[in-house]
Amino acid sequence: MKHLLLLLSLMATSMLCVHAADSVTSIVRDGWSYDRNDFYRTDAEMELNRKQNKGLWTPGWAEYDFEIVEAGWYELWLGGCPPEWPRDIYIDGDVVTRLQLAYGQDKLDSGPRDGVRFKEANLYLSKGSHYIRFQRYGFPGVLPSIWELRPSDQSAGARLRAVIDDSRIQAPKSKLNIRLQAGTQEHAIAYDLYWKNEKTDEVTFASQVEFSANQAFVEKSVQFVMPEAGLYSLQAKVADEWLRPADLKAGFFISGDLAKETAPLEPDFNVAGVFANGGVLQQGEPMPVWGMGFPGEEVVVTLAEQQQVTQVDAEGYWEVIFEPLRVEDAPVELRVESEGHKAVRVKDLVVGDVWLLSGQSNMGGSVLSAASEEVLEEANNPNVRLAYVFDRGVDRAGKPWTKGLFWKQAVSGGDAQNLKQWNAIPFAFGMEVGQALNYPIGLVNANRGGTMISNWISREAHRSIPSLQVLLDVEREYTEQRVPELLHINKLYGQVTKWKRESAKAEANGTAPPREPNIVASTRSRDGIALNYDSLIQPLGRLPIKGVLWYQGESDSQVAAAYSERFKVLVENWRSLFGNETLPFLYVQIAYGTGKLYTGEPVEDVGSELKSQQLKSLSEVPYTAMVVTNDLMTPADDVHYRNKLPVGQRLAWAALATVYKMGTPKLSPIYKSQQIEDGAIRLSFDHTAGSLHASGGDSLQGFTIAGRDQKWVHANAVIEGDTVLVSSPEVSDPVAVRYSWFPQPSGANLVNKHGLPAPVFRTDDWELTTEGIYWKQ
Numbered sequence: 001m002k003h004l005l006l007l008l009s010l011m012a013t014s015m016l017c018v019h020a021a022d023s024v025t026s027i028v029r030d031g032w033s034y035d036r037n038d039f040y041r042t043d044a045e046m047e048l049n050r051k052q053n054k055g056l057w058t059p060g061w062a063e064y065d066f067e068i069v070e071a072g073w074y075e076l077w078l079g080g081c082p083p084e085w086p087r088d089i090y091i092d093g094d095v096v097t098r099l100q101l102a103y104g105q106d107k108l109d110s111g112p113r114d115g116v117r118f119k120e121a122n123l124y125l126s127k128g129s130h131y132i133r134f135q136r137y138g139f140p141g142v143l144p145s146i147w148e149l150r151p152s153d154q155s156a157g158a159r160l161r162a163v164i165d166d167s168r169i170q171a172p173k174s175k176l177n178i179r180l181q182a183g184t185q186e187h188a189i190a191y192d193l194y195w196k197n198e199k200t201d202e203v204t205f206a207s208q209v210e211f212s213a214n215q216a217f218v219e220k221s222v223q224f225v226m227p228e229a230g231l232y233s234l235q236a237k238v239a240d241e242w243l244r245p246a247d248l249k250a251g252f253f254i255s256g257d258l259a260k261e262t263a264p265l266e267p268d269f270n271v272a273g274v275f276a277n278g279g280v281l282q283q284g285e286p287m288p289v290w291g292m293g294f295p296g297e298e299v300v301v302t303l304a305e306q307q308q309v310t311q312v313d314a315e316g317y318w319e320v321i322f323e324p325l326r327v328e329d330a331p332v333e334l335r336v337e338s339e340g341h342k343a344v345r346v347k348d349l350v351v352g353d354v355w356l357l358s359g360q361s362n363m364g365g366s367v368l369s370a371a372s373e374e375v376l377e378e379a380n381n382p383n384v385r386l387a388y389v390f391d392r393g394v395d396r397a398g399k400p401w402t403k404g405l406f407w408k409q410a411v412s413g414g415d416a417q418n419l420k421q422w423n424a425i426p427f428a429f430g431m432e433v434g435q436a437l438n439y440p441i442g443l444v445n446a447n448r449g450g451t452m453i454s455n456w457i458s459r460e461a462h463r464s465i466p467s468l469q470v471l472l473d474v475e476r477e478y479t480e481q482r483v484p485e486l487l488h489i490n491k492l493y494g495q496v497t498k499w500k501r502e503s504a505k506a507e508a509n510g511t512a513p514p515r516e517p518n519i520v521a522s523t524r525s526r527d528g529i530a531l532n533y534d535s536l537i538q539p540l541g542r543l544p545i546k547g548v549l550w551y552q553g554e555s556d557s558q559v560a561a562a563y564s565e566r567f568k569v570l571v572e573n574w575r576s577l578f579g580n581e582t583l584p585f586l587y588v589q590i591a592y593g594t595g596k597l598y599t600g601e602p603v604e605d606v607g608s609e610l611k612s613q614q615l616k617s618l619s620e621v622p623y624t625a626m627v628v629t630n631d632l633m634t635p636a637d638d639v640h641y642r643n644k645l646p647v648g649q650r651l652a653w654a655a656l657a658t659v660y661k662m663g664t665p666k667l668s669p670i671y672k673s674q675q676i677e678d679g680a681i682r683l684s685f686d687h688t689a690g691s692l693h694a695s696g697g698d699s700l701q702g703f704t705i706a707g708r709d710q711k712w713v714h715a716n717a718v719i720e721g722d723t724v725l726v727s728s729p730e731v732s733d734p735v736a737v738r739y740s741w742f743p744q745p746s747g748a749n750l751v752n753k754h755g756l757p758a759p760v761f762r763t764d765d766w767e768l769t770t771e772g773i774y775w776k777q
Helices: 002-011 043-051 373-377 424-437 466-480 483-509 531-540 554-577 606-620 645-658
Strands: 027-030 036-038 060-068 072-079 087-091 094-100 117-125 128-136 146-151 160-164 175-184 189-197 203-211 215-225 230-238 252-255 280-282 287-292 298-303 306-311 317-322 332-337 344-359 380-388 391-394 400-402 408-411 441-447 547-551 585-589 624-628 670-677 680-686 692-694 703-706 716-720 723-727 736-739 750-752
Touching: 027 060, 087 117, 094 117, 094 483, 117 146, 117 160, 175 189, 175 203, 203 215, 230 483, 252 483, 280 441, 287 298, 287 332, 298 317, 306 317, 344 380, 344 424, 344 531, 380 424, 400 531, 408 424, 424 441, 424 547, 424 645, 441 531, 466 483, 466 554, 531 554, 547 645, 554 585, 554 606, 585 606, 585 645, 606 624, 606 670, 624 645, 670 736, 680 736, 692 716, 703 723
Parallel strands: 280 344, 344 441, 344 547, 380 441, 547 585, 585 624
Antiparallel strands: 027 146, 036 060, 060 128, 072 117, 072 146, 087 094, 087 128, 160 175, 175 215, 189 203, 189 230, 230 252, 287 317, 298 306, 298 332, 332 344, 380 408, 391 400, 670 680, 680 723, 692 750, 703 736, 716 723
């Protein structure tokens, strides 16, 4: 990086450099001297980025103006960004490459200037003014720190480019049309094209294309036959010389059967996968039972002492509804029968309360890493049961269908390893609530890592507010541009490259080879709009539940300002699905990104903005409660901190207080109001439990204060009764306070009588840095 900064400083005196090549000059631009840009960050953040030598580590785009003095072919070379990272390039608003990357063969370690450089693509440019845009879809988000347009020479690899309009995912033996652009001036050129299997490195002849002499620019449409199933690149050869991948710039292709990835399930006679041995059924609610069958057949369903008879409908579904069950009815058996089929029996069903757990990866985390073996060895509550929801695909009517749940009891039998399938949060929640209620507690876990909240909201609900509708608009645009398939192909290429590298190491070391990556044609993304709603939540929609535990938000930090209204839509969406307008939602205010202590000056922080939106939801969405986690991280932790048992315990306390109305409420102190008095601000709180304290010391930490100039400084804070008085000698006329508003822990230590921490909060309503940003690239 120091070398790069030196290079940039040397170039600072001239943002436009020229280098002679025949009679036409090269065009060189410093990557930071853009003419227009949109980085989705404030100028202050960008300046901080530069000071910390991080480069342009952010999604977004930058545009540069340039002048072409003579029409012809040019080579685009880049520096300061890894060749293997995908990027978008536009000329005058038209796509040159979309999410393309470069091979190692495209690198060049020598040139007019020092520094890592590589060839990106060949371009034919007309005389006159142009502009180029470099754009990133998402992480990694660094843009070139230097770029160059070199006039091409007469070589075969300098005047050729492929343009792909068709999908890059095709069935074997199908036809693929590619436009080949070329230009020759001295002699005709015949290009031999080959398919290269990226897993085996085998090449097979695909086609030969000839271009006549004395043509500055010509385009031909060529039809290729897709090879057998696999991941391929298209390579070009002239005589005995292989061209660089950047010369052709065709990218990668998948030969495979996409239909297999979305094929409906085979007709079957069965009960829905949510009904499984050892499961927990919700007490006190009408109990629907449903499943698959063959149209027109009669189905007899027996649950406990109740029996219902129904007929399979034309789409292959059947459903019956039983009278509410009681805790004392258990254990019960579910039996489903139809003439000509083996009866389906679901055994050891108990009756109690069922909680649905969802969100992203922090709803996970092994209980083995969160609790001591001594604690786990004593676990013995067979009525606390956990199951995970997995997507099995779609049935023949096109509706989602879950795999059968596998229920696990909270019983260690004296061996902590018997609880290895348990996550810490459901374990602590279930044990605490189960002990308080003394009847069965079922925990259905349907979380998925790295997912945004949009993933968990139905497509129909996306149309209810503009900040979600825009995601549908972007999805439509990106689908038209084939972005999902490009992301999928690039991911597979990365997996194949890693596998080949690790295979070579294994062979050299005489160790077992790694598992071979599977080349699938499906472009299904883990973060697609409504993906997990459709596959994991909607199939549970007819199942009565007591409430929802929700831990999600880290992936939405870059669009934090939109979170509270999106969360409200999610809650309303799920309540509608489960047919319960008052369905309790207990959720977690996310933790810091890292546990390392922050000692710097106050800064804008998207994570804190997300947390403030989560707190905002507490007053906007009824029948909710929020627990706080900022005090649970150690300096060694990242966002996936280990100490998750308190999270489950706090969720249990919130459930007992707000849902079950049992015992003394144990909730975090919540900021209520502020009053300005004599150069200070007095803060009032709800849920103090009678008193406030500074945890772990005599003085409060983590408060910042600002005047009307909106400049934040560290503040002094003292507890006075049930209030906190905040001030600073640097701010004589304060108007707002923020608490724990940092990217990492800062020692913030305000707690109530129960020792529960205050959440991240702010008293201002000033514009957030993520205001107006509704989707992240």
